[in-house]
Amino acid sequence: MGQKAHTRRTAMAAALLAATVTASLAAGCTGGRDSVDDNRGKPPPRQSQSPSPAESGRGGDSPLAVKIDNAAAARPQTGLNSADIVYAEQVEGGLSRLMAVYATKLPKATGPVRSARESDLELLRQFERPTLAFSGAQSRLMPLINKAPLDGQTPGKVVGAYYRGTDKPAPHNLYLRPNKLLSSAPGADALTTGFHYGAAPGGGQPEKSRTVRYPAARFTFTWSADQARWLVSMDGKPARTTDGKRMAPATVVVQHVKVRGSAFHDFLGNNTPYTETVGSGKAEVLRDGQAYDVNWKRASAADGTDFTTADGKPVNFAQGQVWVVFTKA
Structure with missing residues (x-):
């Protein structure tokens, strides 16, 4: 009996130790608030001690997408000129927010980083398990983000x-060091957008300037023959990055899409717009000082977007950065 009691006590002690370790690990995994509330000025929490994907050697074929604040107080932004693609979308209150996609080059820093939106998940499905850097999201949206590929x-x-x-x-002061998330830039093959690059198509019309308006924001793209780029202005002011350089994509796409209400609201009760990027419609492609009226089609969320002329031929973009500005059809 003494030996059995001793064995039983030993087993109970081992079970108690295992339960304690399991509970500790579970607490470390949940970690409370991993996201940053947009209305808080606290430093990012540092409860995680896990190695970065970069330290684990992660580079791979997946691009880095970063949600970028575009409120007036967030300007000038950092690292935007290194992005291969910049998407602009309407958010609450008629304002705008940007998503910068990096594949061929990683800047030392980018930001200010801000929160994600539901329609980002559909837009990002075109890439192979991209890394999405964002400051957080409302509690009801986070489960959808966690389940997304x-x-x-x-x-x-x-x-x-x-x-x-x-x-x-x-x-408006949260910044990201991209090399902490990716060991290296994955390269152009990670940009599975469906975009084509090459010689300009025929049928364009001379274009000096194009403005896209949201209820409480506007973008203007002005052609510079000297720089062979479209100079960006936001809300009537030249848009520059923190290094003083003008934002100047080689190609601008004004894509007319359906913008509807989502199931989410901000803390003021404003509905979050949902930008539908799957479907088809009209667009204008601006390159080389010319504007081209084109059609766009994206059959499913896993597909890229095809931009074609009236006769169905793919429309080539100019080599360099592309801005895609979603506007209500």
Whole structure:
């Protein structure tokens, strides 16, 4: 009996130790708030001690997508000129927000980083499990992001990936070090957008300037023959990055899409617009000082977007950065 009691006590002690370790690991995995509330100025939490994807050697074929704040208080932004693609969408209150996609080059820093939206998940399905860097999202949206085929990276998940700058007030001062999330730029093959690059198509019309208006924001693209680029202005002011350089894509796409209400609202009760990027419609492609009226089609979320002329031929973009501005059809 003494030996059995001793064995039973030993087994109970081992079980108790295992339960304690399991509970500790579970607490470390949940970690409370991994995201940053847009209305808080606190530094990003550092509860995670997991190695960064970069330290694990992650480069692969997946691009990095970063949600970029575009409120007036967030300007000038950092690292936008290194992006291969910049998407502009309407958000609450008629304002705009950007998504920068990096594949051929990673800047030292980019931002200010801001929260994700539901329609981002549909847009990002065109890529092979992209990394999405964002400051957080409302609690009802986070489960959808966690289930999406992407690698969501919020502050607190990777030590040293995010930091608060001193140049702007919170929440417009959260920045990302991309090399903490990717070991290297994955390369152009990661841009599975369906875009074609090459010689300009025929049938264009001379275009000096094009403005896209949202209820409380506007973008203007002005052709510069000297730079062979479209100079960006936002809300009537030249758009520059923190290094003083003008934002100047080689190609601008004004894509007319359905913009509807989503099931989500901001903390003021404003409905979050949902930008539908699957379907078909009209678009204008601006390149080389010319404007081309084209059709766009994206059959499913897993597909890229085809831009074609009236006779169905693919429309080539100019080599260099592309801005896609979604506007209500």
